[in-house]
Amino acid sequence: MKIRHLEEFDHKDLHNIYSFTEVMANTSQLPFLSSSQVSNLFSASNQYTLVAEVDGKVVGHVTLFLTDKVRDKHTASIAIAVHPESHGQGVGKALMHEAINQSDNWLNLVRVELEVHADNLSAKALYEKVGFETEGIKRLSTFKSGRYIDMVIMSRISPAHRMNA
Template identity: 65%
Template structure:
């Protein structure tokens, strides 16, 4: 399977909707199940965000988004979100997206800190984030409502290595 990474285009919204319409995807996000296509478009069609997509056979099968800020004192940091179509889980798509996002953050966007939140029960995602250099910073207890109950969120971050060792 050949995976290509490129920047998001508006024409990707249909494929991204196909990913986000799946309850098994939205279950691990902050979105409600059965998200509509207008909401998906709003998520991605924002010039302040930096989104990369993964393509397999000319179909978008995942994305990683860096949510950048205009706050002067926070411009060194971005919040990260990722989703991969379940048919591509375990095939390296998520890892490749994360590696490319980190490379862009370090070498082109001049970011020092990447941060994310992940459901405590999403052990596969936690392991992926650790493989690309994220560390657990803490737990937000009873932070989100999922499948009829409150669950914890793991707060994770990655500090650019050259800054962490020299900072």
Template identity: 60%
Template sequence: MGITTIRRLEPTDLEALTDIYRCPSVAENTSQLPYLDTGTINALFSGANQYTLVAEVDNQLLGHVTLFLSTKLREKHTASLAIAVHPEAHGQGIGRRLMEEALSQADHWLNLVRIELDVHEDNSGAIELYKKVGFEPEGTKRLATFKAGKYINLLLMSRINLGSTDPT
């Protein structure tokens, strides 16, 4: 596999992003229903208060990470996070590269202190990745989502970065 390029989402990427979300193993670990169409993907990831990066390898889009910036006045320092990587590219470091770059942008350009996410409690690979990049569990939402015919728990995680308080 070639070199991973991380860049901002372009409108021309929406079809490739839709293809990722059409993979059953991706859709089952989101809050969305399977078989998303391009219009739904466009609505989810093209808003003004979103910051989406994509990973491209050999000119093929293989993943994204999105920071959903809070529009609440007293929560401008927070964002929620969503990430998806094509199943054929799992285990190749793409998710980690996306997460690291999104967190760098959050710290150095977006002035974010708190990044939060929900993850299915049975998604051990994602939980491991989130812990590696600094997320910590905050709690469990019991029976919070419906997956494959049963209710499951969501794990709430966050990463706090207060940065430097020294202005010099």
């Protein structure tokens, strides 16, 4: 597996990942995104996206959403998706480790935050393994599969700044 920066030619593989219902069910997007909609998700200049490539095919991505807000530049939100055929093969873990490496050592981030569906137990377990902690619950904050569910708010503070948290 090779972790590298997202390139324009990767958008077809990203669209493929987001074509799976089980992937879309755990995002904030509606199912059946067009290829241009998926491309637009990853085209903003304030994003830092890494992909996992196996045998020439992108099987996952992690994106850090940076901010232009002057007082929040030390913070980013994170999103990740892995092709269902690559679940359980360490792709998500490798992507998260590299995103954290970039955050701590190159992007000068102190705080990385995310929201995860409360019923996405495997994602929550991954985030905890790489150092994220639960900060709170947004009760009934999203609509999924015909019902409202909770979102879990999680963050990871850079080890260099944990004493200040």
